[in-house]
Amino acid sequence: MNTIDIKSYMQSVGQEARAASRLVAKADTAAKNRALTAMAQAIRRDEALLLAANAKDLDNARAKGLEASMIDRLTLSAKGVATMAEGLLQIAALADPVGEISGLNYRPSGIQVGKMRVPLGVIGIIYEARPNVTADAAGLCLKAGNAAILRGGSEAIHSNQAIAACVKEGLRSAGLPESAVQVIETTDRAAVGELITMKDFVDVIVPRGGKGLIERIANEARIPVIKHLDGVCHVYIDDQADFDKAIRIADNAKTQRYGTCNTMETLLIHEGIVEKILPALSKIYFDKGVELRGDAAARGIVAQIKEATEQDWYEEYLAPILSIRVVDGLDQAIDHITKYGSQHTDAIVTENYTHARRFLREVDSSSVMVNTTTRFADGFEYGLGAEIGISTDKIHARGPVGLEGLTSQKFIVLGDGQLRQ
Template structure:
């Protein structure tokens, strides 16, 4: 199946209405499908990607040429580029998702009741998932794989800078669905760069069940503000590591260095280091030297600066900033109470960690920090679907309803009550 022709602006409303209606119908077919059919589709998509490398490269070059002509920066061009290695990674990702256990149909907590009925919860697909993303064309394959494996239909609206690449990958997805006997409308790439299509998707109540934005803060804020459909998202990753007065010194140094320097531009990297005044004189200079050695600028509170004079003075804005780059805010605090107050005031509910050998303080941190992931004696970099054993993730949610933290296959399903009886009637 080939991609639909580019849709003209006057037809956007009609086009999106047709697309969402088709996805809604396809979702019923996906809900009926079996694990073997869905896995067959994923393997067929992988083969299509492998056999169409030349077509993918040609489509990607069209996007790169347009990007260079429009002055897109080097980092964005790199994210946009489909190399052979990145195509290999998409193929491997599809096969990894196919190998994951199928959550659909599982019944949990089936319990007998005094009436004789048995009551449990069955895991079922959400229905239609709209995914709005930027830059990286590999998201087209990754998101489709996760949605399809969980028995959903999906509508994929990538950024205009990757339009041709996304549609070429979408062709491969359509081919795989056809080979498996599943409806092509189960995974559709929006065939227009007109931004009005996003507004139409966000207003498609009754046809779309969940929206997932993947991209920068401005995109996610716009989606959260305008959507009439539930949104699964996180805005910021202002992640903290608190080094407690009872921390092991070497463990604290290793965790802090890894949490900040392992990768800079990721949402689970540490952005603020909090350290107990009781150990700051002894530990902070060693940690500061190790982190600064990676080219990281340290911005400290007055007490931190007094201990490490090379630090730049921190401003109030630094405590509320996700740098995604070579900057770290550092604050000396008066014990765990002060650390908890700082995280409550400045955190983004993403990932926070404590380093301590005092289990009672660790338990208090676990109970009181209101974040999607809370860690004891581990780097914040572990906040990841693969590291959590989910196999893959479609994103991280800091919301409290439905899914929280890394969202894998289970997060793309919901549960319904099922009742098994033998003729019981209520009296």
């Protein structure tokens, strides 16, 4: 497609999405659930097709020499296909947020004032090359009564188009418009430029990605944005931490999965406990092939730790690399997180109640945790059913975004002929 074709293609995607959004906003819960169930059935039935499409994407990705974390995200296994279908069924089982009325109270004038939960309209989502996001985002947007325009990472184009066919089949079979979920068919980034400026057709943009994407969105978007940015996540081991808990948490936060945005990238350790804990922790990391980069104090204790540069503290490795800094207390830990973190997810390990409370209050991240792993920052783990991603923005939705984050509330007023005096 040339530039003119992309513009007109995106205009038509936008127009269709706007028209579909009006229909899905008023669709009843049963129809939306039928569509979600049919999508799940189509995905299960088409497992072989989806895996073949994914194999094509993986071949291309390997030929391009993509990093291990990218390949990990991109890979769909049979289990991954089953999980995607299961996710759609779980979304079907969630309560429908649309139309929920809350806080309806009588005013002295006799009117009743309350709030009704309503869809946002058309949501444009730009995300990494992770095929399951296509199904999750389609399902969540539909259940929340929105139309979605999905632009996944270009490496996943074949997988995404195969999933899109199952999504469309599900919509069709439930009598809902197919254009309620549209997966953009071109990998040309000019389509992203169009999507983020089509203010007549798109109500909200959700960008999930790294700094390059966000920079473009910040410069060009003409539509409200809910940013889902990178995770420079920290675990701080306090001097009053339980030794075994600290070891298990620091291990899990780094090594349970390297490529996700909620993986720990920097470990902060109190100087009062570092000599005891760092040798044991380093052994665990080295045994799992994790490269450690530390400050002088950490390297003074474990000689195999490489030297960390200033840039390391800002780094989201998404890989088996961890930076380690020794701090003199809670204040220095919080200062470090404030300076180098990305306001995504940070955790403290401590048995000290006051330190835990201060950490919760003073660390300004979308999830702040006590005595557990940053890997828990996830919509499913938080009980939201699934997630669009983890918002690193502060307004509208913060942290894992599920159905509620894809809706807003309007005031409703019920009267019986009352007039304002």
